[in-house]
Amino acid sequence: LxxxxxxxxxxxxVDADEIIVDDGGGGTNRRCDMSRVKTYVGGDSTPLFSxxxxxxxxxxxxxxxxxxxxxxxxxxxxxxxxxxxTKFASNVFTPTVAGYYFVKFxxxxxxxxxxxxxxxxxxxxxxxxxxxxxxxxxxxxxxGFQTSGILYLDSDDTCDVTIYVTNDDxxxxxLSSNTVYTYFQGxxxxxx
Numbered sequence: 529l530x531x532x533x534x535x536x537x538x539x540x541x542v543d544a545d546e547i548i549v550d551d552g553g554g555g556t557n558r559r560c561d562m563s564r565v566k567t568y569v570g571g572d573s574t575p576l577f578s579x580x581x582x583x584x585x586x587x588x589x590x591x592x593x594x595x596x597x598x599x600x601x602x603x604x605x606x607x608x609x610x611x612x613x614t615k616f617a618s619n620v621f622t623p624t625v626a627g628y629y630f631v632k633f634x635x636x637x638x639x640x641x642x643x644x645x646x647x648x649x650x651x652x653x654x655x656x657x658x659x660x661x662x663x664x665x666x667x668x669x670x671x672g673f674q675t676s677g678i679l680y681l682d683s684d685d686t687c688d689v690t691i692y693v694t695n696d697d698x699x700x701x702x703l704s705s706n707t708v709y710t711y712f713q714g715x716x717x718x719x720x
Contacts, residue, residue, distance in 0.1 A: 575613040575623050576715030582703035585710070587637075587691045592648075594619055595635070595689040595700065597712055621687040621714055631657075631714035632676035633689045637698045639663040639671050646692040647675055652685055670701070678717065687714065 549558040579597035587593045596619050615622055623629065631649055639645075649657040659675040681687060689712055691700075701709035 573715040573718055575615040575625060576610060576713075577612065577616040577621055578610045578711065578713040579616055579619075580703065580708045580711040581700065584702045585700045587693055587698050587700060589693050589695055589697050592646075592690045592692045595633070595691060595710065595712065597710075599703075619688055621712075622684065623681050623687075623716065624683050625716060626681065626683045628717045628720045629679050629681050629687070629714050630676065630717055631679055631687060631712075632674070633712050634672070634674040635691075635710040636670050636672045636701045639696075639698065641695045643696065643698070644692075644694040645671075645673065645698075647673055648690045648692075649675060649677060649679075650686075650688050650690060651679055651681065653688075656687075688712075 543561065545561070547560045549560055551557060580599050581595070581597050582599045585596050587595075597616075613624070615624055621631075633647065633649055635647075643663045645659075645661050645663060647659040648655045656679055657675055657677040659673060661673070663671050679687065691698075703709070
């Protein structure tokens with residue numbers, strides 16, 4: 529089938545689709561699978577996800593608590609949730625495609641007492657990245673926390689976030705006035 533400049537491809541190309549390369553000399557044309565093209569030009573960044581919490585969540589003191597993300601897609605929000613390949617479920621990302629992934633977590637919450645705050649991005653329920661800080665506040669000062677990193681994930685690995693605080697329970701902020709305060713994002717790095 530010849531496709532000229534006026535013909536649009538009606539669907540996204542998948543790995544099994546092929547491109548025919550004309551050798552220009554009247555010899556044998558070459559066939560190239562899209563999976564090979566993706567490898568050479570960096571491919572795409574899927575799977576990718578961006579989840580957030582649209583309500584508050586209480587983190588009890590002296591107990592490592594998994595952060596909940598109850599919204600994976602909402603096109604009306606500026607920081608819309610995305611789950612490109614349906615790989616994010618029950619607060620956990622399972623890529624099903626091995627590779628290096630950039631993962632990022634952010635949140636805000638009020639601190640009313642001196643707190644030891646530990647935030648963990650975990651791989652297979654073991655800590656992979658840790659942010660530790662102490663916060664001293666009177667009243668209800670709001671603090672923002674963020675951590676990110678690059679993880680190698682096998683196809684069946686899992687990735688999630690937990691928080692541990694001391695002294696007092698804290699309440700993670702949720703969605704407010706179309707602003708996302710607690711989020712978890714990740715995507716596969718290409719060209720690595």
